[in-house]
Amino acid sequence: MKLKQATQPFILIVLLSILTGCSKSDTPMDSEKNIASNVVITPSNLYGEWGISKLITDTPVDLNGDGSLNTNILLETNCFKSMAITFKSNSKFTTTNSQMNFEAGTDSDAFACLEDRKDRGSWQIEGNKLTLNISIDGEIYSQTKTISLNDGKFEFDVSRMESAAYVNDPGTTDASGITIISIEYEKKAD
Template sequence: MRPVFAISLIIIFLLSCDEMAPPLGEDELLMSQNANIQPRLLYGSWQISAMQANIPVDLDGDGSSNTNLLLETDCYDDMRIDFFENNGFFSINAQMDFAAGPGDDEFACLNNREDSGTWEINRDELFLYIVIGNILYTDSKTIKLSGNRFSFEVTKEESEIYVNDPGNTLVSDIQIVELEYSRVE
């Protein structure tokens, strides 16, 4: 009879400890669910809110360098992504091109490139499916969702989507390492 009593006490103790834990706040709850992000948490419009680079740069010539390129140029200001409940998406992207012009030595901001397709989320992995010229392209990213922000890491190869550099400019060593989007209210 004693082992049954001891086991009962342990179960009651464990249950009471769980009940005494403080409730999770919204951000903590979302972070604990990051391993299984629900699609409804992404529905809506998201605007670029940070574009982190590996090194600080002074693109605007004000004497202050930043790793967040949004503080250095307005080239990316229109970047956004809209996730629809029917699993469609629409995005606007931009690229700083340091190899523009006839001599490939001018700067140009190539913005307002539109992409659309379908999306899905599996756990914390976001999949985007885009058809270009009858070819299906799939992109996947592990995202971190916290409240009204989500972010994802960018590889060296993907960084070239946002910064095209011939290798001899002040941004030649720059690599975009993370993008962050914030929900548009």
């Protein structure tokens, strides 16, 4: 099979839905994250199942109508609760991904939650660079992200283009203009 660089936003998520080589450069990382991202991560650090713990947006939103704005969209909707990634010791992975799709909603501010899309492939970690090779329709798409790993959680930045893999908004809703800027996963108990 031919190896291609991923260019379609739906391929991401993977989480890690998930990962391309471009990270959001207009979001400065704090010094703690910079230190964590320079840590060498071994494959055994990632073995197991990881569930989504944060999905951070650049703009606070109130999707559930409770009057409270949040940048962690997980506090506003259950749409992403099933997102997860499992790293296996045989260098294989599986992911479960979701998307808020405003074009499929019942009115201009409603969305349908497209969830439980599965992706599979192989993975490797070099230093703090996680590469996923995802097989889609017989083609392999390679996606690489710099991750930080700390206290049983790993996170990575999401580019504006990759954000569309999580929020499909035609530009006419209350969520118009929000961009997912980072994703965090937490290791699930064995």
